[in-house]
Amino acid sequence: MARYGMALDYKSCINCKACESACKExxxxxxxxxxxxxxVGVNEIEGLFPDLSIGSSNFQPSQCQQCDNAPCQSVCPTxxxxxxxxxxxxxxxxxxxxxxxxxxxxPYDARYIDDRTVTVDKCNFCSDTRLIHGETTTAxxxxxxxxxxxxxxxxxxxxxxxxxxxxxEHYSLKAHLGTKPKLFYLT
Amino acid sequence: MDxxxxxxxxxxxxxxxxxFERSALNxxxxxxxxxxxxxxxxxxGIYLIExxxxxxxxxxxxxxxxxxxxxxxVVSSTGLCIMSSLGHxxxxxxxxxxxxxxxxxxxxxxxxxxxxxxxxxGHPVRMVIYNVLTPGLTSAxxxxxxxxxxxxxxxxxxxxxxxxxxxxxxxxxxxxxxxxGLAAHSNLGAVFGFLVxxxxxxxxxxxxxxxxSAMVTGSYLLFLIYGWRYKxxxxxxxxxxxxxLSQVLGLLLAILMFFEVWxxxxxxxxxxxxxxxxxxHMITSKNFLIGEFLLGMLIPFIIIVWSxxxxxxxxxxxxxxxxxxIFFMRYDLVHDTQLAPMMPLxxxxxxxxPGLVEYIPTATEWMISLGAIGLAFMMYxxxxxxxxxxxxxxxxx
Ligand code: SF4
Ligand code: SF4
Ligand code: SF4
Numbered sequence: 001m002a003r004y005g006m007a008l009d010y011k012s013c014i015n016c017k018a019c020e021s022a023c024k025e026x027x028x029x030x031x032x033x034x035x036x037x038x039x040v041g042v043n044e045i046e047g048l049f050p051d052l053s054i055g056s057s058n059f060q061p062s063q064c065q066q067c068d069n070a071p072c073q074s075v076c077p078t079x080x081x082x083x084x085x086x087x088x089x090x091x092x093x094x095x096x097x098x099x100x101x102x103x104x105x106x107p108y109d110a111r112y113i114d115d116r117t118v119t120v121d122k123c124n125f126c127s128d129t130r131l132i133h134g135e136t137t138t139a140x141x142x143x144x145x146x147x148x149x150x151x152x153x154x155x156x157x158x159x160x161x162x163x164x165x166x167x168x169e170h171y172s173l174k175a176h177l178g179t180k181p182k183l184f185y186l187t
Numbered sequence: 188m189d190x191x192x193x194x195x196x197x198x199x200x201x202x203x204x205x206x207f208e209r210s211a212l213n214x215x216x217x218x219x220x221x222x223x224x225x226x227x228x229x230x231x232g233i234y235l236i237e238x239x240x241x242x243x244x245x246x247x248x249x250x251x252x253x254x255x256x257x258x259x260x261v262v263s264s265t266g267l268c269i270m271s272s273l274g275h276x277x278x279x280x281x282x283x284x285x286x287x288x289x290x291x292x293x294x295x296x297x298x299x300x301x302x303x304x305x306x307x308x309g310h311p312v313r314m315v316i317y318n319v320l321t322p323g324l325t326s327a328x329x330x331x332x333x334x335x336x337x338x339x340x341x342x343x344x345x346x347x348x349x350x351x352x353x354x355x356x357x358x359x360x361x362x363x364x365x366x367x368g369l370a371a372h373s374n375l376g377a378v379f380g381f382l383v384x385x386x387x388x389x390x391x392x393x394x395x396x397x398x399x400s401a402m403v404t405g406s407y408l409l410f411l412i413y414g415w416r417y418k419x420x421x422x423x424x425x426x427x428x429x430x431x432l433s434q435v436l437g438l439l440l441a442i443l444m445f446f447e448v449w450x451x452x453x454x455x456x457x458x459x460x461x462x463x464x465x466x467x468h469m470i471t472s473k474n475f476l477i478g479e480f481l482l483g484m485l486i487p488f489i490i491i492v493w494s495x496x497x498x499x500x501x502x503x504x505x506x507x508x509x510x511x512x513i514f515f516m517r518y519d520l521v522h523d524t525q526l527a528p529m530m531p532l533x534x535x536x537x538x539x540x541p542g543l544v545e546y547i548p549t550a551t552e553w554m555i556s557l558g559a560i561g562l563a564f565m566m567y568x569x570x571x572x573x574x575x576x577x578x579x580x581x582x583x584x
Pocket of ligand 2: 075076077078079080081091095096097098099100101102103119120
């Protein structure tokens with residue numbers, strides 16, 4: 001099977017939040033500030049006028065990093081959190097006891113409580129709505145007007161994401177924790 | 188079959204069950220406990236209607252007062268179990284009078300802890316099922332929960348055999364309960380210590396500190412239990428025990444303060460982000476300075492050192508401040524672990540970049556948490572009525 005990941009050309013992000021809306025729509029996420037699977041972080045401009053640092057101001061879209069070594073998975077007492085065949089970290093709502101230990105353990109604040117199932121939920125790369133039907137896109141990626149998001153199979157050397165990661169420098173968030181994120185920020 | 192042959196207990200009618208000495212203190216405690224339990228029931232009612240929305244917990248601060256209170260109760264339980272084992276497992280003479288009263292205390296406090304956590308875990312029944320069907324063996328919560336279950340089983344058997352004056356078996360199950368209890372309890376420390384994402388909690392400190400602070404908690408509780416039992420008029424045998432207990436507690440408090448100093452210094456040194464800043468915030472907070480340090484450690488410590496452990500009546504009162512301090516230790520442990528936001532960028536328009544994560548417990552959380560203390564009082568009263576918890580000097584050990 002595949003091993004899906006996402007590369008983010010974050011310097012092209014214009015903070016339009018179309019990805020956030022598309023994600024909410026696609027996955028039927030309830031309203032409310034705490035209920036979000038993906039978000040766009042804002043780095044404010046640094047410095048005092050007129051010595052402003054234009055380079056410091058950028059937008060950093062983010063979401064669950066689909067860690068290859070996911071702390072949320074190791075702490076789950078009932079194995080409700082698991083790796084699926086595509087390397088996507090998923091939650092089985094029938095097994096989740098809502099201890100919220102995974103929310104403590106995730107270094108990226110990627111999890112939230114879904115009030116419909118009363119269990120913990122998170123980004124699953126649109127596994128239920130797209131991957132399962134053989135599509136290889138995600139809602140956020142398909143909607144992004146500036147093509148920030150490149151989604152694909154990291155194990156396939158010919159995929160766009162694999163080629164991009166070979167050609168361009170990139171970094172991951174909190175990589176020092178050893179979580180092996182599958183979200184890559186292109187510099 | 189006559190149950191009292193199997194488990195010796197005092198028979199009561201409803202009237203004789205409530206037939207306690209009508210002193211002002213007793214009547215106050217009776218209504219106080221009833222009030223607390225009423226509060227807990229009301230809190231549970233609100234929770235059943237509104238779910239987790241009745242609590243002040245958020246995405247970034249998912250664990251709140253109820254987790255702190257659960258830790259408070261299970262630490263009390265392990266503490267009582269460890270301190271009582273000094274007598275009837277390790278045969279330290281002064282502690283041999285403790286036995287039954289401490290073990291019933293340990294059973295009651297862990298049951299109360301379970302009662303509290305049942306209203307924090309979203310699906311407690313599902314937990315029992317999938318804990319067995321699909322165990323998460325890398326999860327500290329799985330080990331903690333499973334071992335605590337086993338621990339409860341062992342200490343119940345221990346109490347059963349103590350009550351039947353079967354010293355051989357009470358010792359075997361006492362030892363089993365102690366070992367499993369220590370494992371369970373350090374695993375509870377590891378629930379926090381294993382959090383690689385949170386440098387302030389990550390590391391060896393919590394698993395060790397939990398055992399030490401359990402022993403301190405157990406000592407405070409023994410003072411309170413015996414102070415209440417003898418209404419401050421202690422027979423010589425008990426007096427001797429309490430002086431020894433003071434001295435042991437003095438040593439434990441000194442070690443605890445030593446631990447805290449090095450914890451703070453290693454956390455602050457080098458000002459590592461999410462650790463140094465949080466540690467400074469922690470030790471300069473009122474919760475720590477007044478709650479944990481002054482009430483929880485310093486006041487009892489000064490009384491012990493000044494009186495060379497002889498001021499046992501003062502120590503009973505100091506154990507009240509001590510337990511308040513212990514409450515702050517548990518609360519701060521849970522709260523401080525979650526202080527640093529994991530998502531350090533501003534994510535909404537018109538919002539400031541996140542500072543420290545804030546959390547204020549709601550009335551419902553207070554009702555359930557404090558109410559649970561009343562539940563523990565009531566169970567203790569019932570146990571005291573039904574069983575003879577005093578040490579029988581005739582019994583040989
Ligand atoms: S980002 Fe968080 S939720 Fe996602 S896999 Fe990693 S630890 Fe789990
Ligand atoms: S809240 Fe659910 S998914 Fe998260 S650790 Fe607990 S059981 Fe696992
Ligand atoms: S849709 Fe694309 S450009 Fe818009 S906020 Fe999301 S990542 Fe940025």
